[in-house]
Amino acid sequence: MFSSINESSSRGGLVVPGSEGLPCSFPTRLHNWIEFYKAPIPAYQTPIMVHRFEAKLSWMGNSNRPLTTNTAILPRHLGLVDYETAWHAMRSFTDARDSDTADELWLLEHPAVFTLGQAARPEHLKNPQSIPVIHTDRGGQVTYHGPGQLVAYVLFDLDRRQIGIRRLVEILENSVIGLLSEAGIRSGGKKGAPGVYVQGRKLAALGLRVRRGCCYHGLSLNVEMDLTPFQWIDPCGYPGLSVTQLRDLGVSWGMEETASLFMRHLLTELEIKG
Structure with missing residues (x-):
């Protein structure tokens, strides 16, 4: 499991030059990130602190040509993040970005939550128990998120990359298949x-949203989690659909290794080979 980001901690938050020690909400940190990109020193050369965890940002791109906003993706390992916090942050990022904003890939986990997409029907949420239910703006129907599931949010400028939403779905599916x-x-x-299936059982689910030619939301991949809550819904609107996870398929990869492999295959599918 990734290290977590505690949104309620007064010591949490992003520390950028000139703002050391100032706690701020996740959307505010996104605003700081966007401003940080415009600084004279490239963001990928500058260490940041996320909830006292220090790491250098790494750009993913083709080493044979200069990194630009057209050829690079900035990955962010965000840990355990509340669904609504991440959702509103994605919307804020998408609304604030411009033609010079680099695409980002957010890799994270969510606490237990059911989410209903724009096509969701209430009868597919059979028995939510005490798990929160959130109506969201992604495509698709009902799904479950919980710890032990890798969530990959793709904040891409589709117009700039010259790919359509159907092609992006293929890219995400092929990344998991690879x-x-x-x-x-x-x-x-x-x-x-849409999604990835192993012998008829669903392993990965997709749901996307496009605004102003840019997409957000993305893909969830079951790694090592409690699958019981999937029994309380019709996953993706299909009664009786079985789900599976990497652990039950005999794969012992942890969350970080799975995320790393997914990023590599995503780059291959996008033809941005490092």
């Missing part, structure tokens, strides 16, 4: 039901 092939597992997509 990841699984490294473990010797055959998987595939399903026409009319």
Whole structure:
């Protein structure tokens, strides 16, 4: 599991030059990140602190050509983040970005939550128990997020990359399919039901939103989690659909290794090979 970001901690937050020690909300930190990109020193050369965790930002791109906002993706390992916090942050980031804003890939986990996409029907939420239910603006129907599930949010300028939403769905699905092939597992997509399946059981779910030519939301991949809450819904609107996870398929990768492999295959699919 990734290290977590505690949104309620007075000591949490992003520390950028000139703002050391100032706690701020996640959307505010995003605003600081956007401003930080415009600083004379490139952001990828500057250490940042996220909840007292220090790491250098690493750009993903082709080492054979200069890194630009057209060819690079900035990955962020955000840990355990409340769903609504991440959702509103994605919207804020998308609204604030411009033609010079680099694309980002957010890798994180959520506390237990059911989310209902724009096509969701209430009858597919059979018995939510005490788990929160959130109506969100992504495409798709109902799904479950919880610790032990890798969530990859793709904040991409689709117009700049010259790819459509259907092509992006293929890219995300193929990234997971390629990841699984490294473990010797055959998987595939399903026409009319986006996601990745292993012997009819769903392993990864997708849901996206496009605004102003830019997308957000993304993909969830079950790694090592409690799958019980999926029994309380019709996953993705399909009654009786079985779900699975890497652990049950005999794959022992942890969250960080899975995230690293996913990023590598995503780059391959985007033809931005490092």
